[in-house]
Amino acid sequence: MSTPNDTQSAPRRFSRLRSIFQDVPLLGWLTGALAAVLAEQFVGLDLAHLVDIPKIPVLFGFENALKKPELIPGTVLYILLIYLLPVFLVGRLLQLPANRVAGFLARRWPTASIVFHLALLYAVLHIWSDINDYRVIVVKITLIAVMLTLSLNVINGYMGEFSCSHPGFMALGAYAGSVFTIVLFTNSSMYGKALLPPAIGPFLFPVALFVGGCVAAVGALAVAIPSFRTRGDYLAIISLAFTFIVKSLIENLEIVGGPRGMRGQPDWSNLPTVFACTVICVAVINNFVRSTYGLALNAVRDNEMAADAMTVNTQRTKMIAFTFSAFWAGVAGVLFAHVLRYVNPGTFGLQQLAEVLAMMYFGGLNSVYGSIVGAVSINMLSEMLRPLEIWKWIFIPLLLILVMIFRPTGLIAFRDFDPVRLIQPKGKRSS
Amino acid sequence: MTVFLQNLINALQWGSFYALIAIGYSMVYSILMLFNFAHGDIFMTGSYIGFGVATGLIALSAAGVLALPSWLILVLTILITMVLTSFLGMFIERVGYRPLRDAPRASAAISGLMIGIILETGNLILLGAQRVKFPALVEPVTYDLGGVFVTNQKIMIVVVSLSLAFALHQFIRRTKWGMAMRAMAFDYVVVPLMGVPINKIAAMTFALGSGLAAAAGILFGVAYPVLDPYMGIVFGWKAFVAAILGGRGSILGATLAGFILGFIEIFVAMVFPSTLRDFIAYSIILLILVFRPYGLFGEPYSVRLRL
Numbered sequence: 001m002s003t004p005n006d007t008q009s010a011p012r013r014f015s016r017l018r019s020i021f022q023d024v025p026l027l028g029w030l031t032g033a034l035a036a037v038l039a040e041q042f043v044g045l046d047l048a049h050l051v052d053i054p055k056i057p058v059l060f061g062f063e064n065a066l067k068k069p070e071l072i073p074g075t076v077l078y079i080l081l082i083y084l085l086p087v088f089l090v091g092r093l094l095q096l097p098a099n100r101v102a103g104f105l106a107r108r109w110p111t112a113s114i115v116f117h118l119a120l121l122y123a124v125l126h127i128w129s130d131i132n133d134y135r136v137i138v139v140k141i142t143l144i145a146v147m148l149t150l151s152l153n154v155i156n157g158y159m160g161e162f163s164c165s166h167p168g169f170m171a172l173g174a175y176a177g178s179v180f181t182i183v184l185f186t187n188s189s190m191y192g193k194a195l196l197p198p199a200i201g202p203f204l205f206p207v208a209l210f211v212g213g214c215v216a217a218v219g220a221l222a223v224a225i226p227s228f229r230t231r232g233d234y235l236a237i238i239s240l241a242f243t244f245i246v247k248s249l250i251e252n253l254e255i256v257g258g259p260r261g262m263r264g265q266p267d268w269s270n271l272p273t274v275f276a277c278t279v280i281c282v283a284v285i286n287n288f289v290r291s292t293y294g295l296a297l298n299a300v301r302d303n304e305m306a307a308d309a310m311t312v313n314t315q316r317t318k319m320i321a322f323t324f325s326a327f328w329a330g331v332a333g334v335l336f337a338h339v340l341r342y343v344n345p346g347t348f349g350l351q352q353l354a355e356v357l358a359m360m361y362f363g364g365l366n367s368v369y370g371s372i373v374g375a376v377s378i379n380m381l382s383e384m385l386r387p388l389e390i391w392k393w394i395f396i397p398l399l400l401i402l403v404m405i406f407r408p409t410g411l412i413a414f415r416d417f418d419p420v421r422l423i424q425p426k427g428k429r430s431s
Numbered sequence: 432m433t434v435f436l437q438n439l440i441n442a443l444q445w446g447s448f449y450a451l452i453a454i455g456y457s458m459v460y461s462i463l464m465l466f467n468f469a470h471g472d473i474f475m476t477g478s479y480i481g482f483g484v485a486t487g488l489i490a491l492s493a494a495g496v497l498a499l500p501s502w503l504i505l506v507l508t509i510l511i512t513m514v515l516t517s518f519l520g521m522f523i524e525r526v527g528y529r530p531l532r533d534a535p536r537a538s539a540a541i542s543g544l545m546i547g548i549i550l551e552t553g554n555l556i557l558l559g560a561q562r563v564k565f566p567a568l569v570e571p572v573t574y575d576l577g578g579v580f581v582t583n584q585k586i587m588i589v590v591v592s593l594s595l596a597f598a599l600h601q602f603i604r605r606t607k608w609g610m611a612m613r614a615m616a617f618d619y620v621v622v623p624l625m626g627v628p629i630n631k632i633a634a635m636t637f638a639l640g641s642g643l644a645a646a647a648g649i650l651f652g653v654a655y656p657v658l659d660p661y662m663g664i665v666f667g668w669k670a671f672v673a674a675i676l677g678g679r680g681s682i683l684g685a686t687l688a689g690f691i692l693g694f695i696e697i698f699v700a701m702v703f704p705s706t707l708r709d710f711i712a713y714s715i716i717l718l719i720l721v722f723r724p725y726g727l728f729g730e731p732y733s734v735r736l737r738l
Contacts, residue, residue, distance in 0.1 A: 226720065226721060234675060237671075237672055237720065241716055245714060248710035251706055350664055350665075357540075357544065365537075390555055393551075394552050394556075397545035405530040405542070408535055
């Protein structure tokens with residue numbers, strides 16, 4: 001399934017640099033990143049003043065570099081000192097203990113090791129985004145985009161259909177979850193007083209996520225059932241029509257605010273919640289696509305008739321794939337609605353569709369890894385290039401076209417994502 | 432009855448935009464087995480090019496450099512714009528689609544979507560965000576046919592689009608180039624071995640499709656004289672739906688389906704509140720596709736579909 005590793009063809013001049021850092025395990029890198037964000041937290045502002053930039057660069061200094069060219073040297077220095085130096089230095093210095101710890105944990109108790117890595121990752125994200133609110137929003141939206149892209153990959157990558165229904169699923173989830181939380185837990189002008197005490201709301205937020213996911217999954221039946229008889233372009237149309245229908249339906253439902261949208265969702269989509277949902281989503285989808293169901297998806301993609309002959313129940317497979325994917329898109333929708341605390345039907349249109357398709361095909365077909373990379377890179381890029389204003393929408397499409405031309409299946413396609421292998425220590429075993 | 436007839440005429444006009452755009456989708460599909468998702472934005476660009484050409488011609492004739500009668504300005508605008516937009520279509524094929532000919536079809540679709548975004552943004556950068564007013568190429572004259580009002584613009588739009596579709600049909604049926612196109616649609620792999628220059632044919636297909644989209648853009652500008660850079664998105668996707676509804680690669684089907692989509696939209700708006708238009712229109716299309724999963728004139732999947 002996986003393509004041959006292309007690390008052998010890396011240019012030789014990097015091999016020296018690589019050899020210094022090749023034995024640093026993931027744990028080491030995460031510790032380095034933690035050191036970097038801690039450094040930014042404590043000395044970031046002082047250092048920024050020292051190198052003559054007015055405040056901490058929000059997203060790796062891109063906004064400075066693009067808007068005020070005279071700040072570039074200071075920003076570069078800042079990035080070097082605050083991010084690159086700690087990451088590489090701490091990572092390299094802690095190589096030995098990190099390898100030991102990683103090796104110990106991986107041998108004794110792999111689950112705890114994964115949890116430990118995730119906790120470190122969360123700490124890095126939390127401290128990094130603690131600097132200002134804009135970073136928090138960017139991190140949340142990026143994590144939600146990861147969920148969306150990943151769930152789209154189940155249908156478009158693993159099952160090989162061209163489904164355009166994701167904005168529809170997301171809209172269903174977002175509205176169902178919003179109605180759930182607003183009706184039950186908030187005093188709103190639309191639905192009157194809260195039915196339950198708002199204090200227990202945050203504990204029932206997972207229920208809202210589940211409700212949103214389930215509504216989207218039920219909606220997915222409208223696409224899944226026609227997919228038994230047809231596929232390819234006709235399914236693309238059916239799914240596109242589904243998106244239009246959902247959008248139009250919501251616009252006409254006065255009870256959820258019609259075209260004006262819905263506001264006042266409680267602020268429960270905080271960073272830990274979004275992070276936890278994303279982790280669960282990645283874990284579940286990764287296990288799903290590596291299970292027999294996932295293999296059945298690939299079989300349906302490669303040759304439906306042959307798969308049928310080989311006892312794959314194609315109808316059941318499609319049904320499961322669509323509802324499963326839609327469930328996660330719905331969950332992402334609920335989170336999205338509670339991050340922005342406002343939804344309107346216009347959000348879930350063709351723009352959203354183009355965005356999520358771009359992220360998925362940029363990252364790579366048939367690959368959990370690729371979806372994560374695609375969603376994170378496109379999202380971050382589009383935030384970092386924000387100072388370019390409108391020119392941003394020339395550069396990002398050009399980049400995508402180039403990626404499509406030179407790597408038609410996306411950056412990291414057809415690669416397995418194995419968390420247990422990621423956390424292994426590197427290099428010579430220390431014991 | 433008069434309301435019905437009045438809406439019938441409106442639907443004919445509305446459907447002719449869809450039909451002209453859908454033909455472009457369908458032609459590219461039948462030749463290259465991919466949908467040109469930039470097509471809606473080619474329609475938009477065509478409309479803007481038409482705006483430029485028309486403004487230029489009107490200014491020239493007002494300055495007395497060229498004394499052109501108004502009908503000649505209209506004809507010249509349509510012709511020049513179609514040619515210019517054809518070059519744009521060929522350029523897009525060369526840059527965005529030819530390198531991806533053997534890639535998965537979805538990659539080409541993404542490439543097309545991105546080209547569309549570039550066209551929109553480029554337009555926004557060049558002309559700014561304010562909408563532009565399409566110059567009045569046809570002085571509106573209204574005829575009263577027993578309570579049904581018909582403007583000469585509507586007649587012109589329907590006649591021009593139908594005759595363009597007919598001309599294209601004749602071109603594909605009767606000429607050598609058309610024969611090559613049909614051959615390529617029939618078998619993409621063997622035809623190059625017979626000495627048919629597939630790159631030229633592909634470029635020509637894009638040129639023809641873009642030309643038709645440009646014509647649709649000008650006609651749209653004549654009927655609804657306010658242009659904005661995002662008008663191609665909705666039209667493009669809806670015409671895509673029409674192309675699929677007509678059956679993959681069937682020009683007759685695309686034309687008919689374009690008109691059907693126009694009829695559905697107008698008549699739904701006549702009977703129900705107009706906000707329900709998309710909902711009912713797409714539900715009807717879903718129903719049609721449930722009973723005819725391969726479109727009105729399409730054929731079921733065969734070996735020649737490259738996935």
